[in-house]
Amino acid sequence: MSVTQGDVSRQLVDSSVWSDQDLANHGIPVYDMPFVSVGGGIGSFAMVDTLRIAGITTDQIRVISDLERPSQTYEYLASNSQIRSGHRLRSDSSSTVDCIWGWPGYALREAWGKKTPGVAVQVLLEPVAADYYTPKAGQVYESLNREAARIRWNQMVVPGIVRHVRRRDRGDYFVLSTPPAGSAATKRIAFRSRFIHMAVGYPGVRFLDDLQAYRKEHNDFQRVVNAYEPHDHVYAEMRRRPCTVLVRGAGIVASRVLQRLIDDRDQHGAQTTIVHLFRNYPAGPQGDKATFRRPAAKGWAYQGFNFPKAAWGGQIRDHLESLEGDARRDFIDAIGGTNTAPRKHWREQLDRGEAQGFYLQGRGEVQSVIPIPDTRQIRTVVGGTTGLPTTEYDADFIIDATGLEANIEDHRVVMDLLRHVGAGKNVKGRLDVERDFRVRNADNGEGRIFASGSMTLGGYYAGVDSFLGLQYAALRIHDNLVDAGFGQRIGPGRSTSQWWKWARNTGI
Numbered sequence: 001m002s003v004t005q006g007d008v009s010r011q012l013v014d015s016s017v018w019s020d021q022d023l024a025n026h027g028i029p030v031y032d033m034p035f036v037s038v039g040g041g042i043g044s045f046a047m048v049d050t051l052r053i054a055g056i057t058t059d060q061i062r063v064i065s066d067l068e069r070p071s072q073t074y075e076y077l078a079s080n081s082q083i084r085s086g087h088r089l090r091s092d093s094s095s096t097v098d099c100i101w102g103w104p105g106y107a108l109r110e111a112w113g114k115k116t117p118g119v120a121v122q123v124l125l126e127p128v129a130a131d132y133y134t135p136k137a138g139q140v141y142e143s144l145n146r147e148a149a150r151i152r153w154n155q156m157v158v159p160g161i162v163r164h165v166r167r168r169d170r171g172d173y174f175v176l177s178t179p180p181a182g183s184a185a186t187k188r189i190a191f192r193s194r195f196i197h198m199a200v201g202y203p204g205v206r207f208l209d210d211l212q213a214y215r216k217e218h219n220d221f222q223r224v225v226n227a228y229e230p231h232d233h234v235y236a237e238m239r240r241r242p243c244t245v246l247v248r249g250a251g252i253v254a255s256r257v258l259q260r261l262i263d264d265r266d267q268h269g270a271q272t273t274i275v276h277l278f279r280n281y282p283a284g285p286q287g288d289k290a291t292f293r294r295p296a297a298k299g300w301a302y303q304g305f306n307f308p309k310a311a312w313g314g315q316i317r318d319h320l321e322s323l324e325g326d327a328r329r330d331f332i333d334a335i336g337g338t339n340t341a342p343r344k345h346w347r348e349q350l351d352r353g354e355a356q357g358f359y360l361q362g363r364g365e366v367q368s369v370i371p372i373p374d375t376r377q378i379r380t381v382v383g384g385t386t387g388l389p390t391t392e393y394d395a396d397f398i399i400d401a402t403g404l405e406a407n408i409e410d411h412r413v414v415m416d417l418l419r420h421v422g423a424g425k426n427v428k429g430r431l432d433v434e435r436d437f438r439v440r441n442a443d444n445g446e447g448r449i450f451a452s453g454s455m456t457l458g459g460y461y462a463g464v465d466s467f468l469g470l471q472y473a474a475l476r477i478h479d480n481l482v483d484a485g486f487g488q489r490i491g492p493g494r495s496t497s498q499w500w501k502w503a504r505n506t507g508i
């Protein structure tokens with residue numbers, strides 16, 4: 001097989017261990033770098049922020065990413081799912097992604113900066129006498145950009161997409177990436193690194209099987225949409241003429257989509273009828289004891305955050321760390337699952353919609369999704385099982401707000417880790433990591449691979465896919481790195497001096 005400069009041969013791709021000579025034979029330039037983070041999103045940012053605060057210099061870290069700023073993918077997904085800059089997120093005041101100390105929280109900053117003392121009072125009253133305070137998306141993006149500039153994020157970013165991670169024959173790893181076309185002398189470059197951090201986010205958008213099949217068969221990507229993909233044309237059409245929309249899902253994104261639909265009725269005179277379809281319809285509170293109950297009403301399971309707060313740093317975190325195998329999976333399923341935030345405004349909108357007849361609920365398994373001949377509508381046939389009658393719902397649009405996460409094997413580099421590096425899957429089919437987020441069975445000599453984010457759900461920590469979870473993972477990984485001789489612990493002295501630098505926005 002002929003090998004062009006900087007290109008990779010099948011033989012190289014198929015081999016699990018590479019040598020320096022292998023890459024030299026392919027004309028691939030190799031750069032030494034102790035720490036490489038793959039992804040460049042919020043997970044990479046949390047990791048690098050922690051390392052910089054711990055004293056690691058910019059020349060020891062590289063982040064391989066195709067993003068211009070760490071929040072870019074997040075902003076894209078949030079905006080599609082109708083959380084625009086002025087809207088509030090789900091996490092709380094102290095989930096300060098730009099500040100590992102969590103103080104001052106977003107509420108205090110908003111109260112001070114916008115002269116709105118009410119939000120500071122809200123955090124004192126939440127969740128008993130007020131809804132949980134949650135920051136506006138724009139505030140989070142601004143603070144993250146500020147911190148990125150402070151830690152000199154751009155100096156560490158190498159534009160590109162990672163293609164492969166491989167063990168090196170003499171210990172450590174190679175990370176092979178493709179720089180953007182025309183930006184480098186070769187089509188591929190490689191880093192030779194002791195520590196790799198995988199933070200690649202979601203492997204891809206997952207569609208419900210029946211909707212996927214409908215879209216493919218009828219080549220209809222306009223009327224059946226996923227909440228995480230751009231779908232503003234749906235709302236625009238509904239403002240132009242009376243439409244029926246069928247919404248599937250009962251999580252936070254479904255809540256936000258419903259809010260958008262009802263806001264458009266309230267503020268722009270849309271005449272939309274909403275059919276909200278539930279697959280599972282909790283009959284009453286979930287959980288089996290007084291200390292572990294989740295209220296449910298009208299098909300929704302209510303919980304402030306996607307897991308109970310103690311999952312991030314209390315007794316639930318400790319308990320989960322002690323569990324193995326099926327017990328761990330079952331516990332994560334019990335404390336998580338599909339749920340949404342119990343916001344008063346959302347409840348009021350749905351109650352009003354129900355009373356006025358523009359918000360209808362359906363329940364059951366979907367049997368088929370078919371186009372209605374001679375109309376531009378789509379018919380969803382539901383039920384016929386579990387004792388529910390078969391019901392047909394005709395709608396102009398279907399919005400799938402059920403979930404985002406595809407199989408981890410859909411991600412090429414994660415697949416590489418499974419196939420070539422020795423990594424395995426955990427009890428929930430995601431990447432198997434230790435309590436300190438080190439990928440199990442992937443060590444190579446002194447080299448270590450770590451992973452954080454949604455692909456590690458099923459491990460010893462539940463809130464992996466959250467700002468706080470990404471920061472927690474970063475701190476645990478940092479502890480491991482310190483034990484391996486990379487960086488210093490963030491003790492009381494460093495922590496205090498670094499917080500002051502953060503507060504004054506001065507360089508590290």
Ligand SMILES: Cc1cc2nc3c(=O)[nH]c(=O)nc-3n(C[C@H](O)[C@H](O)[C@H](O)COP(=O)(O)OP(=O)(O)OC[C@H]3O[C@@H](n4cnc5c(N)ncnc54)[C@H](O)[C@@H]3O)c2cc1C
Pocket residue numbers: 038039040041042043044064065066067070073074077078081089090091095160161162163199200201202404413452453454465466467468470
């Ligand atoms: C709509 C939405 C709202 C959310 N709201 C909240 C909230 O309010 N509070 C909260 O705490 N959490 C929230 N989360 C969860 C979580 O905090 C975010 O998803 C966060 O962005 C996860 O960070 P990440 O680094 O894992 O993934 P991302 O931020 O998505 O970054 C991963 C990046 O890796 C890149 N990548 C993948 N493969 C490669 C490769 N081979 N080479 C180079 N780059 C690659 C991807 O393109 C992506 O840009 C929300 C998530 C979503 C989707």
